[in-house]
Amino acid sequence: MHRTALLPWLAAAVVLAGLTVPWFLWGSSTVVAGLPVWLWWHVGWMCLASAAFWLFAQRAWGLGIETAGDGSSDVSRDGADVRGERR
Amino acid sequence: MNAVAIQLSIIVGYLLLALAVGLVAYRLTDRTAEDFYLASRTLGTVVLLFTTFATLLSAFTFFAGPTVAYAQGPEWILVMGLMDGIIFAVLWYVIGYKQWLLGRRHGYVTLGEMLGDRFGSRWLRGLVAAVSLMWLFPYVMLQQVGAGTALEALTNGAVSYAAGAGLITAFMILYVVAAGMRGIAWTDTLQGVFMLVTTWVALLWVLSAVGGPGAATEALASNPDTAGFLSLGSDYYTVKWILSTAITIGFGVAMFPQVNQRFFAAGSKTVLKRTFALWPILCVLLFVPSFMLGAWAAGLEVAVPEGANVLPLVLAEYTPTWFAALVIAGAMAAMMSSSDSMLLSGSSYFTRDLYRPFVERDLSDRREDLIARGGVVLFATAAFLGSLLRPAGLFELGEAAFSGFAQLALPVLLALYWRSITRAGITAGILASQGFYLSSLFLAVVPGSYAGWTAGIVGMGLSLVVTVAVSLVTSPAAEERRAIYFDRLGAD
Numbered sequence: 001m002h003r004t005a006l007l008p009w010l011a012a013a014v015v016l017a018g019l020t021v022p023w024f025l026w027g028s029s030t031v032v033a034g035l036p037v038w039l040w041w042h043v044g045w046m047c048l049a050s051a052a053f054w055l056f057a058q059r060a061w062g063l064g065i066e067t068a069g070d071g072s073s074d075v076s077r078d079g080a081d082v083r084g085e086r087r
Numbered sequence: 088m089n090a091v092a093i094q095l096s097i098i099v100g101y102l103l104l105a106l107a108v109g110l111v112a113y114r115l116t117d118r119t120a121e122d123f124y125l126a127s128r129t130l131g132t133v134v135l136l137f138t139t140f141a142t143l144l145s146a147f148t149f150f151a152g153p154t155v156a157y158a159q160g161p162e163w164i165l166v167m168g169l170m171d172g173i174i175f176a177v178l179w180y181v182i183g184y185k186q187w188l189l190g191r192r193h194g195y196v197t198l199g200e201m202l203g204d205r206f207g208s209r210w211l212r213g214l215v216a217a218v219s220l221m222w223l224f225p226y227v228m229l230q231q232v233g234a235g236t237a238l239e240a241l242t243n244g245a246v247s248y249a250a251g252a253g254l255i256t257a258f259m260i261l262y263v264v265a266a267g268m269r270g271i272a273w274t275d276t277l278q279g280v281f282m283l284v285t286t287w288v289a290l291l292w293v294l295s296a297v298g299g300p301g302a303a304t305e306a307l308a309s310n311p312d313t314a315g316f317l318s319l320g321s322d323y324y325t326v327k328w329i330l331s332t333a334i335t336i337g338f339g340v341a342m343f344p345q346v347n348q349r350f351f352a353a354g355s356k357t358v359l360k361r362t363f364a365l366w367p368i369l370c371v372l373l374f375v376p377s378f379m380l381g382a383w384a385a386g387l388e389v390a391v392p393e394g395a396n397v398l399p400l401v402l403a404e405y406t407p408t409w410f411a412a413l414v415i416a417g418a419m420a421a422m423m424s425s426s427d428s429m430l431l432s433g434s435s436y437f438t439r440d441l442y443r444p445f446v447e448r449d450l451s452d453r454r455e456d457l458i459a460r461g462g463v464v465l466f467a468t469a470a471f472l473g474s475l476l477r478p479a480g481l482f483e484l485g486e487a488a489f490s491g492f493a494q495l496a497l498p499v500l501l502a503l504y505w506r507s508i509t510r511a512g513i514t515a516g517i518l519a520s521q522g523f524y525l526s527s528l529f530l531a532v533v534p535g536s537y538a539g540w541t542a543g544i545v546g547m548g549l550s551l552v553v554t555v556a557v558s559l560v561t562s563p564a565a566e567e568r569r570a571i572y573f574d575r576l577g578a579d
Contacts, residue, residue: 013177020169021329022319029318031308034300035379038319042165043375046172046367053176053367057360064504065185066577 006064009056016049091242093409097416102258105274105420109262112270120455124196124435125352126269132361137279138272139349139362140369141421142428143171143340148282148373149418150233150396153381157389157397160316161382162324164374166333172370174337178496179363182341183350185503187359188576190351198347199440202502206510207566209444214514215495216440218521219344222492223433224470225485230426231256231474237419249475255423256471263427263467264460268352271427278417278424283373285414289402290376296405297387300379307386316382327539335543339493344432345425434462483528490543494520497551501558503572510567512558520550 022041030037116122130138156163186201195201199219203212235252246254263271297303307313315321340346353359377398384391384401391397398418402411438459443450450458473481484491498516501508526533527542535542563569 017169017173017177020173021165023326026320026326027318029308029314031304031317034304036161036304036317036319039161039164039375039379042168043371046168046371049173049176049367050364054364056180057364061184061356061360062577064181065188067573067575 005060009060009063012052016052020045093412094416095242097413098419101416101420105262108273109266109270112266112273115269116267118456119452120459121196123267123456123459124348124431126267126272128191128352129354130272130352130358131354132358134272134276135349135353135358136362136365136369138275139346141275141279141282141424142345148377149398149421153377153398154391154396156378156381157385157391159323160321161378162319164378166329167374168370169333170337171340172367174333175340176363176366178338178341179366182500182503184359186350187353189572196351197436197439198499199436202499205502205568205571206513207564207568208510211510211514212440212444214517216436218495218517219436220433222484222488223344223429225481226488227426227429227433227470228473228481229485230422231471234419234422235474252471252474256467259423259427259430260464260467263430263463268431271431275424278421281417282421285417286373286376289406289414290380292410293380293401293405303383303386307383310386313385316385325539331541331544335493335541335547336489338496338547339489342492342495342499344436345428348432348435430463430467433466434459437466438462480529487528490541491524493543494524494546494550497547498554501554506569506573507558508554509558509561509563511561512554515557516550516554519553520546523549
């Protein structure tokens with residue numbers, strides 16, 4: 001279940017990174033409202049990225065990392081007792 | 088009051104404010120190493136976001152970055168967006184969240200400690216710390232050189248370089264030793280907000296003076312020297328260069344001790360979620376105005392002498408003296424805020440991963456706290472002496488620090504997510520890539536560029552290949568705890 005849920009998010013991350021620089025506008029010097037159009041694309045894209053990250057944080061946070069399959073076991077802070085013996 | 092007096096009083100004012108914040112933080116501090124280094128893992132959203140941001144980007148955003156945009160065009164905005172807004176944000180989750188979970192569970196304070204525990208090896212722990220300090224130390228030194236030079240220039244030589252750098256070093260020692268992570272994070276937050284606001288005020292001020300963004304861009308387009316700035320890409324900004332730079336720095340940032348350690352300091356899962364989503368927006372809010380100011384200055388024919396930075400000159404031309412002074416003083420304070428975080432992290436790597444495992448193994452929490460503060464003094468003083476003596480090679484190391492740290496990123500990612508990695512594999516991956524990258528810097532026979540790709544990114548590829556290959560042909564050592572990064576990992 002984890003794998004199939006992971007793939008779309010992985011794809012989204014690759015697309016987000018891949019088009020942060022608008023390669024398709026390479027060499028373009030069109031200016032819109034005082035700024036190059038490739039800069040507008042970038043600004044819009046970063047807002048989109050923020051929205052996508054927010055959505056991920058709401059819907060899928062923990063994917064690929066959390067493995068607490070056995071329910072809501074609280075693992076918040078049992079580090080204290082192993083500290084002494086380990087180091 | 089003249090400009091120098093205004094600048095100096097603003098700097099002194101900032102130092103006093105920082106000291107006051109440090110003293111408040113000191114009163115709240117438990118005398119334990121974990122509190123000193125990580126503010127007992129309690130940082131909230133705004134503080135974590137801005138402390139990471141201010142630590143990382145301040146000096147570059149104000150000085151070097153706009154100057155590059157002035158000379159080469161504003162495409163740096165895209166590089167910064169990709170490296171910090173996207174790549175680093177994704178690593179914030181992939182490396183940061185996992186580290187945070189592991190840190191809470193097992194009490195880790197440093198990256199080396201986390202890896203040393205998993206691979207059952209204090210030598211690996213020491214190796215990661217030693218490699219990190221090798222890049223961090225000269226980088227701190229560069230900051231001191233920068234601050235000393237700026238103070239000397241600001242006072243027209245009344246404060247000498249050595250006195251300026253020494254003063255700033257002494258102040259930072261006092262401040263970091265007293266305040267620890269909590270105080271540093273608080274002043275970073277003040278500073279991050281201050282930077283954001285002043286950058287936008289500066290932008291609006293300059294644009295209203297020159298007739299708006301349309302007119303400023305028109306000036307850029309009609310000047311034959313800078314007409315090429317508006318088209319995406321150039322001989323300087325090639326596709327391979329943009330990708331190499333964004334990827335190596337983005338990954339390098341995540342391994343920089345003062346940034347990596349902040350992954351452990353978040354107060355809760357919610358804090359990490361919010362900062363993760365805000366990251367791209369924050370990058371746009373800061374980089375677009377500061378870098379466009381640099382680029383527009385080229386069209387407005389603001390003359391920048393060799394070696395000078397463009398932003399102070401633009402401000403001097405278009406805004407009142409007091410405002411320009413405010414921004415410049417803020418930028419200098421920003422340099423200090425990067426250095427203080429690095430001092431703290433450097434000291435923690437030293438005491439925790441080198442001193443404790445190899446010199447004094449039975450160290451009480453209280454005593455470690457004391458030694459940690461001593462480590463700050465040692466680290467800062469040594470870096471100051473380095474900045475005075477300027478030994479050969481250290482500058483090259485400092486300049487290359489981001490790529491140097493990037494060499495650690497892929498082995499660490501493999502350790503976090505790939506169960507079959509072995510101690511021999513990760514050790515070989517780290518040694519091989521560090522060896523390769525250092526050779527590319529210092530040995531003429533190892534080139535720094537490979538068909539347009541930088542040695543930094545080639546080294547990252549090497550670290551990946553060597554770690555995987557050696558892991559596949561070796562068996563895990565008996566002391567390795569292969570499951571601790573995977574079993575029952577969750578939070579809240």
